[in-house]
Amino acid sequence: MFALVDCNNFYASCERLFQPQLHGKPIVVLSNNDGCVIARSNEAKAVGIPMGAPAFQYKTLFKEKGVYVFSANFPLYGDLSDRVMKILANYCPEIEIYSIDEAFLDLKSLKNIELKSYSTKMRKSVLKATEIPISIGIAPTKALAKVANRIAKKFPNETQSVYIIDTDEKRTKALKWLKVEDIWGIGRRLSLRLKAIGVNTAYDFCELNSRWVQQNLSIVGYRLQRDLQGKVSLQLDSPQLKKNIAVTRSFERDYKSYEDIKERIVTFAVTCSERLRKQKSCCNSLSVFIRSNRHKSTLQYNNQISIDLPFATNSSIELAKFAILALNRIYRKGYDYKKAGVIVHRFCPEVNLQQKLFDNRDNRHLPLMSVIDELNKHYGPQKIKLASQDPKRQWKMNQLKLSKAYTTNLSEIITTN
């Protein structure tokens, strides 16, 4: 059996943790620059705030309904996620951390346990240690565990937030209940195509001819169908090194000048190289994109360029240099730029880099970079910068409602009187 554990309204629950007076109150968490709603408590869902709602359009509703608004505080969420995952791993060592708030457990190594009481115990442990409420779905396959989890979440009173699909009757009932667009792995496009041929529920999807599914939805759809039929086709994934790293941001205002954009691009490239070094990879190519403000009626310009690097590297200095070269080839004067990003691809391990016959610049900065990484780890992110990340230039994300980094910054730790 597999379990899917999912934290309820995770970011909202994290914010509530240090402000217990907000229990039962509507809470929303906003994206970077306080742009859109990216998480809602149940109470916020109930007053009709949709996912992705632009904050400025909902200001009056927030006020009317007494909604508590928070800027995204990712250090806090990341730390609480780690704590939740550690507790889960204590209960079941075979764990796949699927996202910041979800994990699959492969229960096959647990012998002689009663699933319902074991899960309930696990749920109570997490709640006691972190105050994060979780829902647990258990079934013979991953896709069915997803379905079971959805039921646990939808009917917390009837299920006590733990639901197990362990008979064929339960499976059939669940699949007939689940709408096709709510199947894990069936998105907007596919659900439209499926509905057009009369497939409205997960049950209908399972009944489709499997050859048709493979021909039309590829091997991905075929595996999914089998998994939903109760035949294990999706296994627990082990953690892998990243294959791409992207650092992209919307700006807090429109940027016009080349210098401003260049500074941001350099900073994005530096962050990419830090993440590369963290997983001990070098990259062989890099892309840069810039976009004008698509919400304005002004003249639009979007462009992107990929360049191959002459040697694999994870040096901040080299990657910043190449990112600027790439930017220079696509930057055009006269537009209002709103968003940009740097993406690195084609990784290889940091050790045993391919030597070049004539050009031995490969990773000569590595010792320097490890010193910088150490210093930044100790004194705070980006304390040591490149000169091209102009230290006088002050850009700041709009984060008017940021809560404290209660669990990761000693100077922001909670105090009592």
Next chain:
DNA sequence: TCTGGGGTCCTAGGACCC
């Protein structure tokens, strides 16, 4: 005024090899 930021996998088709 103000509209997020990351990822993965698969396939078709082109370019190339012997």
Next chain:
DNA sequence: TCTGGGGTCCTAGGACCC
């Protein structure tokens, strides 16, 4: 009239996830 038979690698684009 007749025109070989295999392969691999890479990339763009499409689909999905949180």
